[in-house]
Amino acid sequence: MYDAEVREAALAAVRSGQSISAVSRATGISRSAVRSWRDGTHRSRSSECPRCGPDPSSPATATEYAYLLGQYLGDGTLSRGRGNVWSLRIACADAWPGIIAECAAAIRAIRPDNTVSRLRRQGCTSVTARWKHWPCLFPQHGPGMKHTRAIVLEPWQEELVAEHTGEFLRGLFHSDGCRITNWTPRKTAGDTRRYEYPRWLFSNKSTDILGLCSTSLDRLGIAHRFPRPDTISVARREAVATLDRVAGPKH
Template identity: 55%
Template structure:
């Protein structure tokens, strides 16, 4: 029986590019065990009694200690996150999908989870083309009450009053988390006829893509409060993308969000 820290260490070596064979030789753990952990890591039962108290479960509910990290993690969760119950009951897994192409994002995600739940371990599970940044706790549904059955775009997504308070305090962190999960910064181009000569012009643009009307509205309402101009772009006649392309608004986004890395 291996403890959770040992399992996390082995999976980290795999996520860094080690083969199952090389990690097995390095750690002395069988390849079959490491392969099984890539699908899930069972928390030790004794860990449940050692979990840090949840600020939402106190007699007088409070806010996460690091509200800025929570606002960023909320954006990541609404974009590419899910919460699932442990198959034996007693706790929940928070999983945030992060593309392998953005190692910086993986690190930011891990740091945010650690800041929100310092006593809970964070590890990565390698998937094809991405990793699932994962943490186990009894309290993820308390911290993310948007959790529920089915996909997010099939159910109502609304913030609780205490979450609105956090977002009001840290609106850019929410926007940053949403862009880092379901958005991007790219360079668009167009051509114009100038004195009979067609010239090409390039300009940066931020995109946010989410099929949930509620999540898109949360994003655009926050942009409105921050003075960022945006417009809807439809797909098959339905709102789907949110574009930020005006120069002043892009400059604001660059100052507070920036591209993924």
């Protein structure tokens, strides 16, 4: 990427009548770059953001975005760094290397040119990438913890989540969900057997995020209840089976 000054100097030379080849030779900038600047066909960094500009759209990689939104709402943060560039950080437990890889792949799909790094801390790895426009994609960002402020999806996010509900739930359950196996002794024909039943739990302090999770479960017809105000439980056999297909297994 050339800075604006270099680009302006090259364009001035072209406008003064020099050929593209001559400007390219003199500056070392490729002919195609000079031509795209002259013709206005180059893609500036801000135009790579689907939300900035006159005709905002939702991210083209919708499945990955839905997954990453779930992960962000569960365990993600945005912080502003040098040069007004934001860092997206998704904290992933080291117990699930597959989820760390899936998170990194989702970020890479959305930002193929950015570096995705992994920062290791005790028991957890933060998958991070820097980009000026992360707040455009995650407008739920704000000061303080998520449960201390309203978390409301924008209409374009709601539409995307409605279309990719499974991926959104997958992101939520991969971050703040867990699948556990309970068991009870059961007597059958005089015989006591260990009867196991799996269930999914989703815990979050934000009532709004719990609400988004619950609405999405409803949309896929997955029965659930709130055993505690901060926890959603999916325990019915067919509901667990559906959520297994959608979200799991954690890996």
